[in-house]
Amino acid sequence: MAPKYTLKYFNLRGLGEPLRFLFAYGGIEYEDVRFSFEEWPALKGSMPYGKAPVIETDGEVLHQTMAMGRYLARQLKLTGGDDWEAMLCDMAIDTVTDFRLQIVGYHYEKDESLKAQKKEVLFNETIPYYLEKFDADVKKNDGHFVRGKLTWADLVIVAIFEMLQDMLQVNFTEKYSNLKGIMDKVLALPQIKEWVEKRPKTNY
């Protein structure tokens, strides 16, 4: 039988990878459809809001990475033990989205002088500011992002950190022992380890 889900995204880890981590962790079969930047203009119009990733399932096209991730996480019982913990997962993930957008904004900046200014702020202020707080959160939560439990926040955030580190070519979590701990823990989960070993090799 054909897999129930088809994920469509660029041939990148990017925003596809948090969803791929969730599929891998849950052992959920899916078709991993990837396209190039050159192919994108012809595909954009077929996406609900002109963006990727999307997941096709049951004749519907879903969009918005974290809404789709939350749906998968609920199926996998990865949203914590109650509504409060589910909210704590969302809070951590949304904060990492704020952080990600600043890095991506720098990376794709085309104006060289603006890019140099953004680099200065990113490396001297933004990255240390967020990482100190993320590290303290993981410490307070006994080695996870939410209350000492493995949740989708751990899977999504590790997928995003790993991708951003490769985008910047800087291992920014290395010197934060609690962040390094959660990175190592998630990447050592057998299903994630297997996926990371076999996934297509991309720059980020």
Ligand SMILES: N[C@@H](CCC(=O)N[C@@H](CS)C(=O)NCC(=O)O)C(=O)O
């Ligand atoms: N809020 C959306 C953002 C999606 C998004 O920005 N996708 C980018 C790739 S990471 C995209 O489709 N870019 C191509 C374009 O906007 O034409 C989500 O989280 O899924």
